[in-house]
């Protein structure tokens with residue numbers, strides 16, 4: 001039997017505690033079964049098993065079945081940490097193209113974990129490894145990407161490696177790269193393809209000249225950064241420069257302004273709230289997926305809610321807030337967990353509210369349409385039960401669920417919340433504070449504290465911690481998850 | 490009728506380069522950025538020669554050739570496989586997959602044109 005019986009009766013508790021010795025062994029056996037369906041199920045379950053980290057990197061090497069391997073990579077993505085990256089790096093040397101590609105795609109999704117290895121890999125003796133590294137970084141959301149690529153075209157001696165870097169640089173072409181580009185032609189005088197590639201990138205930098213005429217100077221960047229920070233709490237550090245400049249320049253063009261100065265004047269006007277909203281939409285990072293850090297959802301249905309209802313009278317309202325909701329995967333995951341795994345749901349009146357400062361993501365929340373990828377950690381039976389597959393292969397969450405969550409627009413730093421949202425019992429505030437500086441983090445957490453009921457909980461993202469922000473909360477460890485509780489009195 | 494060459498490579502710049510070379514000799518070209526795209530396009534719009542990069546994301550070159558070869562009407566399609574990798578491992582498996590000509594990157598312009606011409610005569 002697979003580890004999980006996804007049904008109310010036999011859901012086992014906590015992610016790492018869910019497998020006892022025997023079941024774990026079964027899982028490992030299943031992972032080696034001759035039946036691909038069995039192996040695939042085992043690969044899924046291993047994402048939640050404490051053996052997963054050890055076993056998956058090994059069995060994925062042997063797997064031949066494409067779909068099973070894909071599932072294994074999804075599960076690896078779920079479990080990956082710095083130590084595992086070290087173990088997966090040798091896949092870049094594999095002769096098995098499918099395996100290598102799986103690793104490349106996985107690395108592309110973990111910029112922070114992959115970045116420390118880039119310099120080393122780009123200095124590897126094997127030119128193929130250098131090329132595969134470029135394949136990873138050209139799709140990596142990391143501010144170092146242009147500088148890494150420039151390093152390659154400056155120093156690498158291998159034509160094919162330089163060719164790959166030039167191809168990747170085309171997306172980042174800027175006038176200040178012209179010197180380095182011309183140097184490539186000199187270094188590789190007898191390589192017509194590289195000359196062609198250099199010319200192609202150069203033509204892109206020229207197309208960028210119009211942009212550069214309105215070029216974002218350091219002080220302009222700073223004035224934008226300060227305005228954006230004041231209104232959203234999000235602080236762009238110097239290392240987000242490329243990301244920010246690119247989007248700003250795009251908005252300057254699309255709104256028909258001639259220079260940053262013109263545009264900035266316009267954005268600051270009160271009447272330009274709409275443009276500021278668009279800027280907010282393009283500048284925010286909305287990455288999320290269903291059942292992300294599922295330990296929190298389990299902690300909710302197995303412990304936090306029980307603690308909360310212990311202090312309530314029957315029928316009283318329980319309020320759960322997902323902020324930021326992004327495209328809705330988090331609040332809908334809360335709803336799914338309540339429906340499936342909290343047997344007391346019928347005795348209580350639960351309200352789920354969710355908010356974000358990005359209007360585009362809120363529209364998507366209301367539509368409730370998701371890619372298969374966003375649903376990768378939702379067990380199939382639940383997908384079948386709560387989602388309808390659309391003709392284009394996407395999935396729409398059912399109407400009852402869409403109605404069960406109230407979405408609204410707003411910044412967590414906006415005092416207006418004090419009126420709109422009150423008496424909350426659980427706040428999911430995950431993967432937001434990382435974009436803030438210490439001042440806005442403190443302000444946000446103070447706000448949340450004020451809006452919580454006594455005994456209520458706050459959950460932060462797995463990379464975030466309360467310790468440097470506030471000492472007002474009591475820390476509770478539920479299974480492997482940390483949650484922060486407001487005192488009862 | 491001019492011959493039609495399909496170029497499959499994930500690197501946009503390389504495709505543009507081959508397109509430039511081939512069109513300068515009067516060939517018609519068709520591009521795809523990966524194996525899936527190539528499969529879709531080729532079924533609607535067959536070509537006379539297929540040029541494939543061996544190393545591509547999603548579906549690698551060899552898998553793609555195997556896929557295409559298994560379809561009716563494509564058993565004998567001439568294929569040029571291109572690889573940046575050194576050593577003969579790729580080369581051997583390419584020939585096992587029925588690849589007609591194997592070229593090493595960076596591909597010299599005259600060699601490329603010569604290979605295409607040679608396959609079209611056959």
Ligand SMILES: C[S@@+](CC[C@H](N)C(=O)[O-])C[C@H]1O[C@@H](n2cnc3c(N)ncnc32)[C@H](O)[C@@H]1O
Nearest residue numbers: 232284287288324326356357358411412430431
């Ligand atoms: C990475 S998503 C997190 C989604 C989800 N909570 C999760 O953990 O998967 C970050 C979201 O924060 C939103 N955001 C940024 N600043 C905000 C603010 N001041 N108030 C509310 N939402 C904000 C962004 O629009 C974006 O959708």
